[in-house]
Amino acid sequence: MNQGDTILQFQNVSRLYHQGGETIRALDGVDLTLRRxxxxxxxxxxxxxxxxxxxxxxxxxxxTEGKVWVGGQDLTGMSAPELAQLRLNKVGFIFQSYNLVPVLSAEENAELILLLRGVPAAERKRTVHQVLKEVGLEGLEHRRPSELSGGQQQRVAVARAIVAEPALVLADEPTANLDSKTAFALIDLMEKLNQEHDTTFLFSTHDPRVMKRAKRIIYLLDGRVEKDVSSP
Ligand SMILES: Nc1ncnc2c1ncn2[C@@H]1O[C@H](COP(=O)(O)OP(=O)(O)OP(=O)(O)O)[C@@H](O)[C@H]1O
Ligand SMILES: [Mg+2]
Structure with a gap:
């Protein structure tokens, strides 16, 4: 199954929810391959x-049905600690509401994943400094989330997501809480990181203007892939 540069693969994946005697097909027979x-x-x-x-x-x-592979690893039957380890080593996350730790500075928030991975302090400091600079937060390293704008907080979240150079970054409506100018700046940043580090980005969005910036758009409807369109 490990086909060279395949980062993520779905094979006939369904996710059913049962609620009040009703079955909701949140995902319904999804096949999908994402490459590096x-x-x-x-x-x-x-x-x-x-x-x-x-x-x-x-x-x-x-x-509920079907299989998922991340970087050639089949997730079926993996234990919770194994899944946590896989996420820690291979995946970065960006959330709609940033999800930063309020009592930690920008620098400390960005450092978290490296701490969990057991990276030595000097290397952590060097890497975090470099990544915060890369996302345009130089000089704001010591501020806490409450002392940063929404766009700046989301940049900290991006720094945290990419600090350990994951193969895959997932983002659930990362621009939903940002004004359009800040949203485009965030997409610019994600695009730059995608191009410079070859990191795979998969992000959900409601905003057609943000969507247009993607090289490929997967349209879902009722849990099915309605269209999967790549730009030339
Ligand atoms: N924990 C759950 N229990 C029951 N139903 C759920 C659960 N999570 C999601 N669903 C249902 O599954 C379907 C898909 O939900 P999902 O959150 O993936 O949609 P979405 O495309 O992300 O929507 P949005 O754009 O509003 O964020 C919906 O019908 C939702 O109500
Ligand atoms: Mg959603």
Whole structure:
């Protein structure tokens, strides 16, 4: 199954929820392959399965049917600690509401993943300094989230997501809380990181202008891939 540069693969993935005697097909027979370096948007109306797809991609949620591989590793049957380890080593996350630790500075928030990975202090400091500079936060390293704008907080979240150079970055509506100028600046940054580090990005969005910046758009409808469109 490990086909060279395949980062993420879905094979006939369904995720069913049962609620009040009703079955909801949040994902319904999804087949998908993402290769290294792709810059992909997931589009679709509210409830179409975007968040479920992102969660299932990295074992935060389990498929009812079908299989998921991350970097050639089959997630089926992996234990919770094994999944956590895989996420720590291979995946970065960016959330709509930033999810920074409020009592930690920008620098400390960005450092978290390196701490968890057991990277020595001097190397952590060097890497974090470099990454914060790369996301345009030089000089703001010691500020806490409450002392930063929404766009700046999301840049800290991006720094945290990429600090350990994951193969895959997942983002669930990363621009939803940002004004359009700040949203485009964030997409510019993600695109730059995608090009310079060959990091694969998979992000959901409702904003057609953000969508247009993707090289590939996967349109979901009722849990199914309605269209999968790559730009030349
Ligand atoms: N934990 C859950 N229990 C029951 N139903 C759920 C659960 N999580 C999601 N669903 C349902 O699954 C479907 C897909 O939800 P999902 O959150 O993936 O959609 P989405 O495309 O991310 O929507 P939005 O654009 O509003 O964020 C919806 O019908 C939703 O109500
Ligand atoms: Mg969602």
């Amino acid at each position: 370096g792709e810059f992909v948007a997931i589009a679709g109306p509210s409830g179409s399965g975007k968040t479920t797809l992102l969660n299932v991609s990295v074992g935060l949620d389990q498929p």
